[in-house]
Amino acid sequence: MKVVGLCGGIGAGKSTVARLLAERGAVVVDVDALGRSVLAHDEVRHAVVAEFGDGVLDADGGIDRAALAREVFSCEGRLTDLEAISHPAIDREIARHLEALASDPPDLVVLDMAVLVESDLGKLSDGRGYTEVVVVEAHADVRLERLVARGMAADDARARMAAQATDAERRAVADHVLVNDGDEADLAERVDELIPLLMA
Ligand code: ATP
Numbered sequence: 001m002k003v004v005g006l007c008g009g010i011g012a013g014k015s016t017v018a019r020l021l022a023e024r025g026a027v028v029v030d031v032d033a034l035g036r037s038v039l040a041h042d043e044v045r046h047a048v049v050a051e052f053g054d055g056v057l058d059a060d061g062g063i064d065r066a067a068l069a070r071e072v073f074s075c076e077g078r079l080t081d082l083e084a085i086s087h088p089a090i091d092r093e094i095a096r097h098l099e100a101l102a103s104d105p106p107d108l109v110v111l112d113m114a115v116l117v118e119s120d121l122g123k124l125s126d127g128r129g130y131t132e133v134v135v136v137e138a139h140a141d142v143r144l145e146r147l148v149a150r151g152m153a154a155d156d157a158r159a160r161m162a163a164q165a166t167d168a169e170r171r172a173v174a175d176h177v178l179v180n181d182g183d184e185a186d187l188a189e190r191v192d193e194l195i196p197l198l199m200a
Pocket of ligand 1: 012150180181184
């Protein structure tokens with residue numbers, strides 16, 4: 001069972017590549033969704049409240065992600081504080097998913113994750129995490145255009161792009177780069193070429 005990490009800047013086409021890989025038989029683990037779901041785990045919720053205060057709770061006692069985001073981005077270093085709590089929990093969830101697949105292992109498992117470059121998330125301590133990295137890349141203008149077409153305000157899209165790792169930083173950790181500047185049929189061809197390389 002080959003496990004790869006899939007990342008890309010916002011709007012580059014990471015989710016589209018994940019879907020194309022899934023259509024070709026890969027099992028995709030949505031690590032960003034795991035990041036949201038672990039906030040509902042009691043031990044994570046308690047640790048987040050101990051670190052960031054009651055102000056991050058909603059009326060039902062769950063984590064209010066918008067309030068948490070405000071705290072996290074209010075001052076430098078707070079994201080690291082949150083990740084120190086959430087990343088071990090997310091890694092445990094990734095390990096659980098991989099264990100569940102072990103009885104009938106697929107050829108390819110894709111960890112679909114936005115923050116691969118920025119952290120050690122998904123590099124499980126026992127070596128069962130991802131062993132290769134696929135980066136999806138697209139020109140900044142193309143990404144902006146796609147994000148605006150998806151309904152995001154252009155300024156918001158630019159700010160999010162600027163806050164992420166750069167293409168150079170992503171390329172530095174990439175084993176495979178998929179350039180997604182064309183249409184979806186082009187991308188599908190590139191994915192078809194990638195699969196044998198991943199399985200080699
Ligand atoms: P995010 O980080 O916001 O989830 P992402 O990198 O996962 O972004 P996608 O959601 O795959 O990016 O793509 C962003 C938008 O661009 C989507 O609306 C998607 O349908 C569209 N898109 C992706 N690739 C192409 C392509 N090659 N041609 C046309 N549209 C595309």
